[in-house]
Structure formats: structure tokens, C-alpha cells
Amino acid sequence: MQISPIRAAIADAAADVVLPTGVGKLTATGYVPDGILAPCFFVGEVEVNYDKAMGRRQDELLFTCRVLAGRADDRSSQRVLDALLSGSGPTSLKRAIEAARGAPGEMALGGLADDLHVQRVQGYRWFEHAGFSYVGAELVIRVIGDGST
Template sequence: MQISAVRDAIATAAAAVVLPAGIGKLRCTGYVPDSVVAPCFFVGEVEVSFDKAMARRLDELVFTCRVLAGRQDDRASQRIVDALLSGSGPASLKQAIEKARGAPGEMALGGLADDLHLQRVQGYRWFEHAGSTYIGAELIIKVIGDGST
């Protein structure tokens, strides 16, 4: 699997969420941005486990992604994050990202991986990013695929 392509595909999948009226669009990127325009989703750190199956047939990537919302109104910002972290609904990142798994028998992320799974949310808290503070959370996404490509 090519890490850069997988990052970008995760961000593209996340961009499909629809936020509540009046909030605007979720800005999504496959990389940690220099500055954040909230609300924002980005793919951060990656852990790579090679050779999970013989002959380079399976590698595992675990991405730590973040979603950040502004802090102009603490309650409203937390509601945005809550909507994004919900398991279903138009603003659900889990639903949008896992839609990129494809239909049964299809490759995930447009052919880049065998499968992916948004495993959990962690660290719902205030984040410092480029000198500003945001409310947000981390999302842990596991991607598996052919290690020889």
C-alpha cells in the first residue's frame, strides 16, 4: 500500500459528511495542516506493521486522524464534534469513511487497500494547533492491504 495515496483517500471519504445547516463544509486533508480552518478533519500519524501475512501479502496501517472545531461557542463547537463522532447520520465520519470500504468483494479506498475500519474515538479534548486552541477528538483508522504494492 502507498501511504500517501491512502491518506488522501481517507480525507476524500471524510469530506462526504454533511454538517448541520449554517456550519459550512468540513475541510479535509490527508496531512497535518500548517493552520486549521475549523471545522477540520486531517490524517495525522501513521503506525505501520509489515508482513502480517507471508510473502508481503498483508501490511497494516493504523492512522490517528483528528477532527477539530472552533471555540467561538464551547457548546456549539462540541455539538459539531459530537455530530461528526456519531455512529450514523449525515455528519457521521464513521459512516462516511467506512462507505469507502466498497461493496462486498470490492477493494477499499478505490482499490488502494483490502479493507479499512474506523476502530475508535479517543482523546475528546482541547487541542493546541499552530498557536490556537480547538475542541476535537482523535479517530483511529486501521487499513489493511497488500504489502507488495
């Protein structure tokens, strides 16, 4: 699996969320941005576990992604963040990202991986980014696929 195209595909999938009226559109990027236009989702760190199956048949990528909801008003920003972290519904990042799994029997992320799964949310807190504080959280996404490509 090639990491860069997978980062971009995860960000593209995340951009499909529909935020509550008046919030605007989610900014989504496959890399850590220099500056934030909140609300923002980005793919951060990646862990690579090679050789999950013999003959380079499967590698595992664990992406730590961040969603930063805002900083102007702590309560309204946390409401937006709560909506993004919901397990279902139009504002759910989990729903939007896992929609990129494709139909049964199809490759995930437009053919880039065998499968993906949003495993958990962690670190719901205030984050410092480029000198500003934002309320946010991390999502851990597991991607599996052919290790020989």
C-alpha cells in the same frame, strides 16, 4: 500499500459528511495543515505493521486522524464534534469513511487497500494547533492491504 494515496483517499471520504445547517463544510486533508479552518479533519500519524501475512501479502496501517470542531463557542463546537463522532447519520465521519470500503468483494479506497475500519474515537479534548485552541478528538482508522505494492 502506498501511504500517501491512502491518506488522500481517507480525507476525500471524510469530506462527504453533511454538517448541520449553518456550520459550513468540513475541511478535510490527508496531512497535518499549517492552519485550521474549522471544522477540519486531517490524517495525522501513521503506524505501520509489516508482514501480517507471510510473503508480504498483508500490511496494516493505523492512522490517527484528528477532527477539530472549533474554538469560538465551546458548547456549539462540542455539539458539532458530537455530530461528527456519531456512529451513523449524514454527519458521521465513521459512516462517511467506511463508505469508502466499497461493495462486498471490492477493494477499499478506490482499489488502494483491501479493507478499512474506523476503530475508535479517543482524546476528546482541547487541542493546541498553530497557536490556537480547538475542541476536537482523534479517530483511529485501521487499513489493511497488500504489503508487496
